[in-house]
Amino acid sequence: MAHSVDNLQRIGVKFFLSEAPDPEKVIGVFHRWIQNGSVDGMLIDVADYSHVEQGPGVLLVGHEGNYAVDWTRNRPGVVYYRKQPLEGDLGERLRTVCETALQAAELLEDESDLGAGAKLRGDEVQIFANDRLLAPNDAGTQSAFQPALDGLLDRLFNGSSRQLCRDEDPKERFNMDVKAETGAAAAALRARLND
Amino acid sequence: MTTWKEKLEGQMPEDWAREIDIFENQMELRRQGKVEEKLFAETRLRRGAYGQRYDNGQRNDGTGTKPLAFPQGQSTKGPDTVWDAPGMQRIKIPFGGMNPEQMDVLADLAEEYSDGICHITTRQDIQLHYVHFEDTPPMLRRLAAVGITTREACGNSVRNVTACPLAGVCRDESFDVTPYANATMQFLLGHPDIQDFGRKFKIAFSGCRQHACGLVTMHDMGAIAVTREVDGKTVRGFELYVGGGLGAVPHEAVLYDDFVAEDEILPIAQAISRVFARLGEKRNRARARVKFLVKSLGIDEFKRLVEEERKTLPHDERWTAYIEELPAYGEKPLKDGSALNGAGRPEGFEQWYDTNVYKQRQEGYCVAAVTLPLGDITSYQMRALAEIARRYVGESVRTTVGQNVVLRWVREADLIELYQELDALGLSAPGAESIVDIVACPGTDTCKLGIASSRGLAAELRTRLAAKAVELDQAVRDMRIKISGCFNSCGQHHVSDLGFYGVSRNVGGYTVPHFQVVVGGKWVDNAGSYGLPIGAVPSKNIPDVVTCFTDAFLKEREGQESFQQYASRVGKKALKEKLGDLTKVPARDDDAWYYSDWGDPREFTIGDMGTGECAGEVVSLVEYDLSFAEELVFEAQLHLDDGQFEAAAEKSFKAMLQGAKALVKMQFLDVTDDPDHIVSEFRQRYYDTEVFFDRFAGGKFAQYLFRRHESKEGAGDAASARTLVEESSLFVEACHACSAKVQAQGTAREGDATSSVVTLEI
Numbered sequence: 001m002a003h004s005v006d007n008l009q010r011i012g013v014k015f016f017l018s019e020a021p022d023p024e025k026v027i028g029v030f031h032r033w034i035q036n037g038s039v040d041g042m043l044i045d046v047a048d049y050s051h052v053e054q055g056p057g058v059l060l061v062g063h064e065g066n067y068a069v070d071w072t073r074n075r076p077g078v079v080y081y082r083k084q085p086l087e088g089d090l091g092e093r094l095r096t097v098c099e100t101a102l103q104a105a106e107l108l109e110d111e112s113d114l115g116a117g118a119k120l121r122g123d124e125v126q127i128f129a130n131d132r133l134l135a136p137n138d139a140g141t142q143s144a145f146q147p148a149l150d151g152l153l154d155r156l157f158n159g160s161s162r163q164l165c166r167d168e169d170p171k172e173r174f175n176m177d178v179k180a181e182t183g184a185a186a187a188a189l190r191a192r193l194n195d
Numbered sequence: 196m197t198t199w200k201e202k203l204e205g206q207m208p209e210d211w212a213r214e215i216d217i218f219e220n221q222m223e224l225r226r227q228g229k230v231e232e233k234l235f236a237e238t239r240l241r242r243g244a245y246g247q248r249y250d251n252g253q254r255n256d257g258t259g260t261k262p263l264a265f266p267q268g269q270s271t272k273g274p275d276t277v278w279d280a281p282g283m284q285r286i287k288i289p290f291g292g293m294n295p296e297q298m299d300v301l302a303d304l305a306e307e308y309s310d311g312i313c314h315i316t317t318r319q320d321i322q323l324h325y326v327h328f329e330d331t332p333p334m335l336r337r338l339a340a341v342g343i344t345t346r347e348a349c350g351n352s353v354r355n356v357t358a359c360p361l362a363g364v365c366r367d368e369s370f371d372v373t374p375y376a377n378a379t380m381q382f383l384l385g386h387p388d389i390q391d392f393g394r395k396f397k398i399a400f401s402g403c404r405q406h407a408c409g410l411v412t413m414h415d416m417g418a419i420a421v422t423r424e425v426d427g428k429t430v431r432g433f434e435l436y437v438g439g440g441l442g443a444v445p446h447e448a449v450l451y452d453d454f455v456a457e458d459e460i461l462p463i464a465q466a467i468s469r470v471f472a473r474l475g476e477k478r479n480r481a482r483a484r485v486k487f488l489v490k491s492l493g494i495d496e497f498k499r500l501v502e503e504e505r506k507t508l509p510h511d512e513r514w515t516a517y518i519e520e521l522p523a524y525g526e527k528p529l530k531d532g533s534a535l536n537g538a539g540r541p542e543g544f545e546q547w548y549d550t551n552v553y554k555q556r557q558e559g560y561c562v563a564a565v566t567l568p569l570g571d572i573t574s575y576q577m578r579a580l581a582e583i584a585r586r587y588v589g590e591s592v593r594t595t596v597g598q599n600v601v602l603r604w605v606r607e608a609d610l611i612e613l614y615q616e617l618d619a620l621g622l623s624a625p626g627a628e629s630i631v632d633i634v635a636c637p638g639t640d641t642c643k644l645g646i647a648s649s650r651g652l653a654a655e656l657r658t659r660l661a662a663k664a665v666e667l668d669q670a671v672r673d674m675r676i677k678i679s680g681c682f683n684s685c686g687q688h689h690v691s692d693l694g695f696y697g698v699s700r701n702v703g704g705y706t707v708p709h710f711q712v713v714v715g716g717k718w719v720d721n722a723g724s725y726g727l728p729i730g731a732v733p734s735k736n737i738p739d740v741v742t743c744f745t746d747a748f749l750k751e752r753e754g755q756e757s758f759q760q761y762a763s764r765v766g767k768k769a770l771k772e773k774l775g776d777l778t779k780v781p782a783r784d785d786d787a788w789y790y791s792d793w794g795d796p797r798e799f800t801i802g803d804m805g806t807g808e809c810a811g812e813v814v815s816l817v818e819y820d821l822s823f824a825e826e827l828v829f830e831a832q833l834h835l836d837d838g839q840f841e842a843a844a845e846k847s848f849k850a851m852l853q854g855a856k857a858l859v860k861m862q863f864l865d866v867t868d869d870p871d872h873i874v875s876e877f878r879q880r881y882y883d884t885e886v887f888f889d890r891f892a893g894g895k896f897a898q899y900l901f902r903r904h905e906s907k908e909g910a911g912d913a914a915s916a917r918t919l920v921e922e923s924s925l926f927v928e929a930c931h932a933c934s935a936k937v938q939a940q941g942t943a944r945e946g947d948a949t950s951s952v953v954t955l956e957i
């Protein structure tokens with residue numbers, strides 16, 4: 001039987017960084033991205049939450065989705081989460097969100113202003129769902145979500161072995177943390193998604 | 196596919212559920228163009244769905260103003276407000292009281308519909324930013340299901356009813372005002388008598404006179420708990436104040452009655468509402484707050500009208516029903532009280548304990564303040580804090596007007612463990628209610644009216660002050676800093692030791708972010724007195740202003756005086772002199788840093804900017820004239836401080852005339868010094884043409900000049916003189932803004948008269 005997660009649109013993804021870049025520099029980079037339309041979507045503004053410990057960091061707010069260099073739980077990463085609907089089935093939507101995040105991560109890796117701070121670890125990704133109605137954080141959602149996730153991970157990590165883990169607190173949004181045996185740079189991960 | 200409406204059916208109060216359905220229908224009708232946009236805007240505001248910066252569909256990205264191509268094109272949710280543009284959702288938290296279940300939902304909403312941050316406001320509300328309007332109905336339903344309504348969170352209505360966060364546990368209160376604040380909120384929510392206000396109406400309750408928590412004097416209606424002995428029995432009541440408010444022109448509330456018995460507080464609030472609805476200004480928003488009505492009628496006449504109205508009110512059971520339940524009212528601690536034992540104290544604990552822990556009057560219990568930088572808490576932290584609350588205090592959590600959260604009824608013996616748990620979440624910062632704990636409004640981050648970055652400045656000051664907090668002298672640590680992004684005072688800059696509000700200045704054809712420095716405000720005594728501006732300083736020099744004033748305070752302090760006492764002793768003139776070169780802006784070619792704001796690398800703008808070849812010369816004349824006008828405002832303030840009210844009134848009028856003349860001279864050099872001539876030329880060139888109009892305030896500031904010119908009114912008393920000084924200050928600010936706008940648009944050089952300006956300057 002179909003599960004409500006099949007209709008999930010508010011998908012988010014976080015690729016972890018090797019170390020934290022300077023938030024002030026990230027603000028400058030994001031403003032420049034707005035000027036140049038460097039990433040997908042209609043870009044609106046930059047929101048700075050770097051004063052909040054373990055917070056969402058610096059956000060590039062868009063209409064379709066938000067980009068961020070995020071510090072949640074003291075684990076810096078590049079985040080993209082979708083706010084408006086996407087085309088395609090769940091697997092396709094998941095792939096699009098990951099690709100959008102990786103496009104941003106690739107650009108950040110190339111930003112000389114940010115130095116080594118914005119280098120992707122490339123061996124860990126977190127998927128989350130900003131929708132407790134369609135994707136409650138429970139085992140039912142996990143098993144319904146698994147086929148789409150496996151499809152994504154097979155491509156992303158080239159079949160390398162991986163560990164999956166979910167924070168099972170029912171109050172948390174649905175989330176899956178994936179650690180792969182071997183990682184890759186943002187460009188390589190992105191290329192795999194498009195193969 | 197199940198919806199939140201279906202899922203939460205039966206869990207929301209029926210009337211609230213119906214109201215949200217109606218609102219959703221109105222959204223659909225507006226989408227179809229069947230509801231007029233102004234009407235829809237007020238409907239939306241009354242649900243707490245507010246506009247946000249750039250929702251007019253354009254933004255200056257640092258290289259120029261660019262359209263924001265929202266997918267639904269130009270369909271609107273209000274005048275000049277694009278449907279698809281992200282907005283702000285204000286969520287009323289009556290008296291700041293939240294329970295863990297509500298905190299969980301607030302966290303979820305921030306995560307799913309906003310940017311993962313719950314922002315605590317200076318009126319104990321919670322705001323979510325960057326919310327897509329279409330997400331409003333499910334949000335409202337999820338809130339309703341846990342007992343929160345956003346009804347009348349914005350718009351011309353009774354806003355959140357605030358109260359001391361220590362109510363019920365405070366060592367100094369007369370009695371717990373919580374049930375009264377709650378009853379007032381419940382009684383007035385959606386009441387027919389509050390539906391026809393010309394502006395918002397804010398109510399606050401305080402348990403005592405001397406502390407600041409309630410901020411009674413800056414409210415439309417403020418009630419301070421007092422008791423009286425009647426026939427050997429202690430009777431509860433309230434010292435009631437009306438007509439206070441900050442905003443552009445602040446008014447201290449005036450005493451309405453020194454004792455309104457507890458059973459009369461709701462009927463009197465209702466009667467006041469009726470009088471305000473009937474007689475309050477409706478067309479001119481700038482003069483529609485109840486403070487203007489009280490001022491124009493005089494407190495005696497206002498009171499007479501309210502008492503007449505009171506006699507006509509049909510009896511309502513709700514006036515007193517809650518009082519009968521008061522004996523059973525009271526928060527129950529989760530655990531038995533016990534003292535802090537000798538357990539080892541982790542690093543940082545002592546400092547946190549000193550500033551963030553308040554001993555309740557109930558033995559063995561404390562209030563622990565969770566200091567939130569700029570009032571922000573993440574979804575993850577909020578949810579974890581709810582869990583902590585469940586384990587340590589049960590339901591006793593409140594937001595504060597200082598933009599923090601407090602946990603009440605913490606057993607002293609649990610403090611160390613609590614501290615460690617907060618620390619793991621990044622929520623253990625010390626310095627609650629100190630100079631580090633800076634209050635700031637949203638400013639240019641998200642507010643449509645923001646001029647300068649109040650949050651950017653607050654973050655910078657906080658970082659600098661926190662780094663040296665331990666070394667700071669206690670007298671400096673006890674100071675408060677409050678920042679607003681513009682003159683509207685949402686950051687409450689009038690009632691702090693050092694207040695700042697955003698303005699802009701034109702320097703060499705470029706707009707430079709500045710803050711007006713406000714000193715002499717009093718936070719204690721329920722915001723006992725308001726500060727006045729002493730001069731504008733470039734935004735980037737404000738941290739140096741703080742250092743300059745705190746250093747001078749420590750050096751020149753006499754005895755145990757507070758900064759506010761020190762400021763009033765040395766006087767504003769001496770303080771202004773200390774600003775010295777800090778008011779100067781280097782040329783852009785020498786230091787471009789001054790030409791952007793804190794936390795925002797874009798070149799600063801308050802609109803599209805342009806520089807004509809001759810602009811520099813034209814600017815120098817008008818800027819020179821305007822700086823003279825500013826000087827006159829300052830002199831007016833000094834007269835006011837000296838109790839010379841007539842002189843203050845006269846000088847403030849001169850300042851306005853000087854400001855108007857400066858603008859007129861941009862087009863017509865031969866304007867004389869005759870007030871009639873200046874005012875008539877100003878009216879014709881800047882008011883009738885609407886060139887002077889502010890995008891949001893319209894012609895409000897010009898009305899200050901016209902009214903003063905027509906009435907030739909003198910000062911009368913201190914309050915009137917103060918209003919005139921404030922108005923002149925705002926008028927001169929508006930002249931600065933107008934001059935910048937005119938130069939940017941190149942309209943200064945239209946017509947013969949302008950070319951004579953240019954010729955003259957060259």
Ligand code: SF4
Pocket residue numbers: 636637638639642643644645646649679680681682683684685686
């Ligand atoms: S003070 Fe001004 S900038 Fe700040 S929130 Fe109020 S209106 Fe906006």
